[in-house]
Structure formats: C-alpha cells, structure tokens
Amino acid sequence: MSYQTIGLAAAILTTSAFLPQVIRVVKNRSTHDISLAMFVLFCTGIFLWLIYGILIKDIPIIIANAATFILATIILIYKFKFK
Amino acid sequence: MSYQTIGLAAAILTTSAFLPQVIRVVKNRSTHDISLAMFVLFCTGIFLWLIYGILIKDIPIIIANAATFILATIILIYKFKFK
Numbered sequence: 159m160s161y162q163t164i165g166l167a168a169a170i171l172t173t174s175a176f177l178p179q180v181i182r183v184v185k186n187r188s189t190h191d192i193s194l195a196m197f198v199l200f201c202t203g204i205f206l207w208l209i210y211g212i213l214i215k216d217i218p219i220i221i222a223n224a225a226t227f228i229l230a231t232i233i234l235i236y237k238f239k240f241k
Numbered sequence: 242m243s244y245q246t247i248g249l250a251a252a253i254l255t256t257s258a259f260l261p262q263v264i265r266v267v268k269n270r271s272t273h274d275i276s277l278a279m280f281v282l283f284c285t286g287i288f289l290w291l292i293y294g295i296l297i298k299d300i301p302i303i304i305a306n307a308a309t310f311i312l313a314t315i316i317l318i319y320k321f322k323f324k
Contacts, residue, residue: 168293200255
C-alpha cells in the first residue's frame with residue numbers, strides 16, 4: 159500500500175466519520191452530550207485547514223476539509239438549536 | 242500571516258477541540274448523543290493519519306494526530322462504558 163493510499167484512506171475516514179454524528183443529531187434532535195466548545199474550536203480549525211489547502215493549492219486538503227466543515231457546521235447549528 | 246502559521250493554528254484548533262469533549266463525557270458519564278460510528282471511523286482515520294505522518298516523516302502530522310488519537314480514544318472508551 160502506497161503512502162498516498164494510506165493518506166487518502168485516512169482523509170476519507172476522518173471526513174466521513176462526521177456523517178453518522180450528523181444523522182444522529184438530526185434524527186434525535188438532542189445534543190446534550192456534545193460539547194459546544196469542541197465544535198466551535200473544530201469548525202474554526204477545519205476552516206483554517208481549508209484556507210491552508212487553498213493557499214498551498216492542495217486539492218485533497220481542500221476537498222476533505224470543505225466536506226468536514228459542512229458536516230461539523232450542521233452539528234454546531236443543531237447544538238445551538240437543540241441544547 | 243505565513244502559510245505555516247495558518248496550518249499550525251489549524252492543527253492546534255482541530256486537536257485541542259477534543260479536549261472539552263473529553264472533559265464533558267468524563268464529567269457527565271453520559272455519551273447518549275455521541276455517535277459510536279463517528280468515533281470508530283474517526284479513531285481509525287486518525288490512526289491512519291498517524292501512520293501516514295510516520296511514513297512521510299512529518300513531525301507536525303505525527304504530533305497532532307497522536308494527541309487527537311489519545312483524546313478521541315478516551316471518548317470512544319467512554320462511549321462503550323457509558324451508553
């Protein structure tokens with residue numbers, strides 16, 4: 159397995175991981191156990207990763223972080239709506 | 242602000258984000274709203290990022306993902322213990 163394959167698998171896993179969490183909060187409309195601070199810090203960090211990817215023109219970083227940003231932001235919005 | 246400063250800030254934010262979530266689950270001993278699938282996929286992905294960092298000998302990737310792996314694994318253990 160090449161380095162790039164491992165990096166790609168890592169990116170797919172860490173990005174897609176947020177999908178079941180989005181489904182859970184949308185379905186249950188409950189976010190009590192989810193930390194607001196975590197998702198504020200995380201969304202800010204992912205946004206900076208996205209900017210970083212754009213600056214260094216790295217397509218995998220841009221795609222992975224754009225997708226993660228959308229998913230993590232949905233969780234953050236639900237955290238504000240359904241405490 | 243240089244590219245590297247943005248990348249470093251991004252890494253610090255996405256890693257430290259898991260700390261308030263760890264504190265929350267340890268304190269409340271409740272993980273009902275946290276998705277098991279999310280943390281299984283995420284821990285696996287972060288572990289692959291760590292392997293990737295070791296293979297390409299990138300110290301920031303190794304440090305950031307080692308720290309995130311420890312924090313995310315604590316959340317995963319609590320998810321199994323306190324459903």
